[in-house]
């Protein structure tokens with residue numbers, strides 16, 4: 264219930280559509296009830312003997328007519344009542360019938376107009392809520408740290424925004440409106456039922472509570488199952504997602520069969536759970552209907568007996584009762600169906616709220632300091648770090664980098680080089696120790712202002728499925744041609760871009776699949792350069808280039824480094840010779856530090872690595 268209320272809070276900004284929609288729903292329900300009562304004059308006209316309806320004497324005729332549409336009248340104020348009665352007055356039965364038919368057409372016309380109006384309005388509220396939740400969720404994803412994403416399957420994260428939100432629609436969108444609409448109908452019909460024959464009505468409702476209990480139990484079961492279905496869907500999406508992004512590897516290793524089997528296992532799992540879910544769900548409608556029929560038969564029995572035995576029930580009232588009772592079935596059935604939808608939706612809502620309630624671990628403090636420029640130095644002070652659930656990856660890192668310095672990080676794979684620069688970008692926070700920039704702890708800085716200082720070329724080149732231009736000027740609208748070109752030139756990318764079919768406007772495919780590895784890297788470098796940051800981080804930025812391009816890109820990088828602070832991570836030691844400071848890392852520790860000349864002249868890891876590369 265709490266969950267549902269929380270979900271309904273999303274409706275608040277859309278009340279301006281919802282409230283009038285509810286107004287029309289009420290009108291619709293009233294009109295529907297009214298249309299049902301039309302059975303009374305109809306039965307009177309058709310089934311009662313002539314003299315009862317059209318009596319020769321004036322007084323009697325008046326009497327019978329004021330009585331005739333009595334059931335119509337319960338829902339109408341006196342003024343309308345007179346109007347309706349006046350309209351339905353006629354000389355012969357056929358005449359009355361004709362008028363009645365016209366009246367029915369009018370009533371149903373109005374009723375359907377109300378239906379359309381409420382639907383017209385309510386859809387804005389429904390879809391508005393869905394859009395809001397979707398956007399909230401997506402924005403929240405952006406506030407979550409990298410760690411969160413590493414621990415989750417992509418498919419599952421996607422499924423939250425697609426499937427789960429669609430199911431929530433059943434609870435808060437369609438579901439809620441449906442619930443309201445049907446509840447109003449239920450109320451109107453209930454009123455009619457009791458008004459027509461309250462004793463019979465009481466009897467009927469003795470049987471209802473146990474059946475509602477049954478339906479509720481069913482809904483609970485569904486809720487559990489629906490959670491399962493969503494997880495399975497997530498697994499399926501994950502497999503699919505991995506195949507699509509890793510299709511090259513799948514083909515290269517001829518692993519199609521293996522991947523297909525993996526997918527089939529996932530679909531089978533999904534299939535099984537889905538079949539179970541739908542089977543349980545299918546119990547709902549027949550069960551409710553049959554319960555309804557039981558109630559109906561009992562009523563027919565007792566009602567019929569009451570009429571036959573002269574128990575005070577008139578046939579037209581009985582007809583009205585039956586009509587209203589049967590009309591009541593449909594909204595009740597729908598309410599129970601909606602209840603199932605709502606339960607499913609709530610299961611999804613729970614998962615969505617779980618995400619929304621995940622506090623972003625890495626965020627700007629309440630009163631952050633803004634960095635408007637880097638002036639003095641960056642310091643790592645006794646920094647230790649471990650990824651969630653792993654052993655220490657960085658141990659007591661102490662490092663000082665002055666403004667304008669070029670620092671090279673070298674060392675064997677897994678030494679912690681990428682991790683170290685990730686900490687500087689505050690993708691993670693140190694477990695111990697701190698990192699300061701101009702003597703300010705990163706943790707008190709506004710994250711955006713910190714990241715604005717940085718230009719990062721990551722080890723894994725990540726580009727977006729967009730044009731070359733937009734990939735270089737990532738996030739900038741209205742970048743000037745000269746700026747984009749010069750960034751591309753600096754990254755030695757300008758020429759190959761011009762050779763592409765649409766030049767800078769060429770689409771590069773998902774993650775840049777239409778480019779070579781080296782071209783991708785050069786675009787990534789151009790993107791970092793375009794940002795014109797004070798601090799540059801190159802993590803294996805030239806690893807995919809041939810030695811000629813590498814040299815020219817390296818030249819460009821060297822030029823760029825002037826006046827900036829640069830972190831270069833490279834396995835090829837030839838590229839780091841000129842660094843002001845070479846930091847040699849091994850197993851999460853800094854084992855040596857110095858410039859090339861000093862390091863090459865002492866025994867240690869650097870000399871060993873250097874000798875291995877150059878076979879000295």
Ligand SMILES: Nc1ncnc2c1ncn2[C@@H]1O[C@H](COP(=O)(O)OP(=O)(O)OP(=O)(O)O)[C@@H](O)[C@H]1O
Nearest residue numbers: 413650653656675676677678679680681682683722
């Ligand atoms: N997201 C992660 N979760 C858990 N462990 C991780 C994660 N990323 C890296 N590691 C581990 O942290 C250690 C350091 O990784 P890091 O990427 O910093 O190494 P590296 O020095 O950059 O290596 P390389 O030269 O191969 O890029 C490795 O042992 C790695 O297995």
Ligand SMILES: [Mg+2]
Nearest residue numbers: 680681682722
């Ligand atoms: Mg690395």
